[in-house]
Amino acid sequence: MKFRKIFAVVLAGVMTASLAACGGGDSSSSGSTAASGDSGSGEKQKLVIWSWGADEEKKAREDAVDIFIKNHPEIEVEHSVIPTADHAWDQKAAAALAAGTGPDVIQTSPDYYGLYTDYYEDLQPYLEKEGVNPDEVFTDGMLDPYYRPDGKMEGMPLLENVFVLAYNKDMFDEFNVDYPTADWTWDDVLEASKKFVGGEGADATYGMVNHWVDPNFAIICKGGTPYSDDLKTVEINSPEVAAGLDLFGEMVQSGAMPDDTAAKSLPKEQLFVSGHAAMYPLGGFETKLIADEIGDNFEWDVVTMPKVEGSDINNVMYATGYAMLKTSQNKDAAWTFLKEVGYENEEMAQVTARVGIPGNKAVAEGYYKEITNGPIDNSKYLEGLSGARLNIWGGVFANAGDQWTQIWQAVTINGESGQDAIDSYYPVLEQAFNEANQTE
Template identity: 25%
Template sequence: MGRPLGRILALTLTIVLTAGCTEVPVGDAKPGGTGEQSPSRQSADNELLIYTVWPAYYVKEEIFQKQIGDYIRKKFPDITVKHIAWDNPGRQYKDLIAAGTIPDIIMDDTRMNVQRYIIDNDLHYDMTELIKKYNFDTSKFNPAHMAQMRNLTPDGKLYGLPFYNNDYVLFYNKDIFDKFGVDYPRDGMTYDEIYELAKRLTRVEGEITYKGFSQHPGHYLNFNQLSLSPLSRTEDKADLSAPGWKLLVDNMRRFYEIPANQFDTVETFASKPSLAMAVASVSDHVVKFHEANKSLNYDFVSVPSFPDAPGIKYQPNVYSMYITKQSTKKDLAFQVIAALLSEEHQIELAKEGVIGPLETEAIKSAFGQNLPQLQGKNIQSVFYGNNAMPPPARQEGLVWYDAILQNIFQPLIFSESKDSVTALRMTEEKTTKEIEQKKADKALSD
């Protein structure tokens, strides 16, 4: 998750919830796993407890209320919304579980956390019957988003619904392009075309090194556009043997082999305005880059694609909503989720720069309207092309492990100058050993 796990600091946890800004005791920690909440911990029939892990900015209560809480109260005036945001220490899954306080709705990162936190803690619940009961049409959603949800398990059960996709675009510094007389990039360009631009824009002038292109190796490989998984579908091991992995690695490493274009984090796009192009996430950077450097003259286009898969961008980086098995208010929870996924609400979220699973023309037109930093920018590039489909589900019962794919480049390629095949093999072997260790640790804890 990018945030370290902490210790449970006390047996009694007190968490500030959003019902009138009151403090509600979570309860005394006790063993017992994730079974049904005891009667003493049951909330009123009109109360919903929502636990947000991702998007991370919901730790700021005012953002949660603006994007979620206020709308629920508007559509369901009789509901009391209580909110817990993931925090370290004291508000992690293990803390809530130990206290016997199980949320009705969880919002979390689908790829990273569903298996290791929701399924492994027996919090998962198949929403299929509720979808049928309320005649909720999932076919209107981005198909790659829905595939991400269904590919969590081989039986295709639907443990959640997509809420927000932190997608990627290619940012570019107009001043650098103007300085060197190079045409701006445009939507739909391939990596080959962007590579040619990067070569033209990478140069040293006096004390300034202009770098043509940067892209985060881990994000590029984790959400790769070839729909590859680093894990075996049938065994508890890594598998980076498919030819597409070498294609991916070779494609990126050529950019960093351009003389003077050594790797530099995409975060320097604003802080060191000598980086011409950088692939970065929309929600984390469209405002951040502006705030870091208000004089930065930039715009963005779609991420480059492979010639054999034109217009295919990253796999979804989806944060989704889940109803817990332990919730006694599943119908109410589903109706709230359905309302949050309505076009009406998705339009309001789009105005705040949130990319949801609905991509109607009204939503596209509304995107970024409330963000002055986006005025005059190429907004429609956010919706250009199609997300790559996530890889198929793995066999049931296999250990999920987040392979540290950025290690292929750092240290193996950037620091140790390994060839692509060797870097892939070493990463595969290291990941397999880590999976074996994880299995052994789990066997001991069981």
């Protein structure tokens, strides 16, 4: 299936402001790093790489590229790490792609759902030429999302992140609530959360934080699906999705989860690490940050995300990788980087493992699994992969996702029922979904 290229419409609004940023210096970039030494011909190959990230992710991207630079003195590498905040990445990438001035290698995600695929080189011939068995070198299931329906491999997997349910054992003990188990459902989370409600203002306590991933979990927590597996039919208007919305609506209305105002006054991380919220949906990308902030403040642990009755899907997955642009001026060097960052170089994969499950299978199932942050290791994240659904509203489905946000807010802020909110916004959501899904 080919998606109608709504990218041109998206681009129109950002191009004027962004084209200038695609030139040399950029305050949001990490700058360039060049390898030393020359190739046998006396001329270095030039490779330009764009990554995104902040904090720990930014450092991991830079450290991985530094390893590549050390191993390849014949390649001059210019690497920029561009923040995603305030749409900096989206604007710079969109403008560069449209102008044909992008890098050789650019970070990407399969949850773009084909948004930029026309700009990406098909990597399948490169992979076949290497003669490797993908099942042996890639973490299970991690390569699959990078294939388009026509068989094009549009990217190289770098990492994936899923969620676990972190909980404050001291709070559970204080409020005399049994610890979460792997057998819990979201109904169990709801009922337990209500038992932590207390206090007012800065002294208020909650069962669970208000996390930005919650709207995705509202779709799946009662067995709902956003759309069909072939991406052709929207399925939001279902009793299961309405029930999921009602569950989160009840959490907010009962005070078990902060409302919008309270969530803005105290960030979710601080709410949890300060002992004011008992549970936290913890993404693999933020584990070290949260563990470091908790320190010795309290005892805590994690379990896999709550089970969903009648469904194998109980988690949300965010994936990222790298793509080679068709306009690349040095595709040999670009492929060398892609295969090493994706599956061939274990030292690079170990760096990536600091912020997510790496695409390198050997490192994921060995080194990554044993990493500990505070009292936990990463084994629960690996367990969560098999039941994870790719981020729902990325790329071409962003406009439909905006309508889902309206539905979510109608329930959690305005106090509407899930079905009433769906009835109000579903026609516009369905229209946005169908427009994104039209073929040329």
